[in-house]
Amino acid sequence: MRENAAARRISGRSAVDTTAVRILDLIRARQLNVGDVLPTERKLSELTGASRNTVREALRTIRTYGLIEPKPRVGAVLADGRSIAIQNFFAAHMDVSRSSFADIQGYRRIIEVGIGDHIVLHASNEQIEALDEINARIVTSRSIEEAAENDFNFHMALIRLADNRMLADMYSFLSPVILRIMTIGKERRPVLADTKAAHGQIVAALRARDRLAYAYLMSRHLDFALRFLPEEPASDSE
């Protein structure tokens, strides 16, 4: 145990860090994949020579990365929690509230116009049809909140067609703010049919694989929404 501490000192890292590295090495060495289980904490304690508390702190680190999900009775399960982990990272580091509505809408515009090329080139006809289905739900909304949610779902489905996890993660991270923007917009101008029509045109452009039309229509659609937003920044959500 004492020489363990010495080795730790040499490597410059704490026992928890070295333990975390060892566990990650173990995962790599055993070629574990998502769904496989890690040895129990007590076993890991034996394997690494560290105490169970140290192992737990190391596992906590790996867990924060979204790589494992502990399951009682069976052990830690290799997970694919990348999305959630990224969202937590964003939440911990970025202060969305300091951005203005215009900023976020501008960001959306760059993104949603920008993904047009990829969608036109790679999306299947079925996927595009599915967009129509989602779009149809907007006019059935019973409340403004529900309408905003349906609106967001349409745009989120579009984002997903871009086939880029980072993008999807960022969007779901921003979803509360975007929903808030949409809600405010619909409060000021509650014409769901117009929104549905605009979405419909966008889908039609995709169906025709017309990237220029898509870019134009999407850009106009988002600009239009911006026109009905107040100047204030996105203060306190939730």
Place this chain on the structure above:
Amino acid sequence: MRENAAARRISGRSAVDTTAVRILDLIRARQLNVGDVLPTERKLSELTGASRNTVREALRTIRTYGLIEPKPRVGAVLADGRSIAIQNFFAAHMDVSRSSFADIQGYRRIIEVGIGDHIVLHASNEQIEALDEINARIVTSRSIEEAAENDFNFHMALIRLADNRMLADMYSFLSPVILRIMTIGKERRPVLADTKAAHGQIVAALRARDRLAYAYLMSRHLDFALRFLPEEPASDSE
């Protein structure tokens, strides 16, 4: 204490999670900034009603986010370890999902191509000239890291011309990973003159206010970079 744990169980979260949230709330409530110190673990244990081990696990989570750095004798210090934290985060995930690099490059492409319109319409000639200046520094780089940094600075300057806070925040958030991608790319193919030339063409397109040329050149530039990324990136460094 026992009923405390029970209440936590009911709230759906673990004691560690709620403790982490409470500590983050504490940081926010006290308006703590980088360099300020958190209460000691024992104090936090009293404040949150959780045991010291639980507090330690919560602190470990926050630490993994790079928000604090523990210092013996004084307590945890609010830190700006974002870069390292994000690098570690992606390093931990590269082994699992190899598509991360492609994801990020795809994201960059959407963004950097997408901001062309705004730059062409709103950037001043002086701002565009400044890009040339930044670009010139690339060939003076003395090391690969410095070259990557100069490369990134050029792209970051472009992003800033988009005049969108959310965008700039996202980019600086991702900067550690982008820098790493650039470093790897330059290690494989260290031709700085080519990069400078590609950047120069992009700036020329902006100067001519030619948005189509910009989109084409930028898209090609980023695709080109992607071609020199390994299939299995980020094999253990340091």
Place this chain on the structure above:
DNA sequence: TCCTGAATTGTTGGACCAACATAACGCAGG
């Protein structure tokens, strides 16, 4: 200036709990 002591994190070992899965057991019915 140097040194002692105190405070704090780092680490360890141990303990208990709740949840859960499995094995062992007992009982009714054939």
Place this chain on the structure above:
DNA sequence: CCTGCGTTATGTTGGTCCAACAATTCAGGA
């Protein structure tokens, strides 16, 4: 007597807590 089923005992595991010691660092006094 055997078989099948429901029930109970048992063991394992993560979650939490406690007490103790080592290592480090700083404050303050000799």
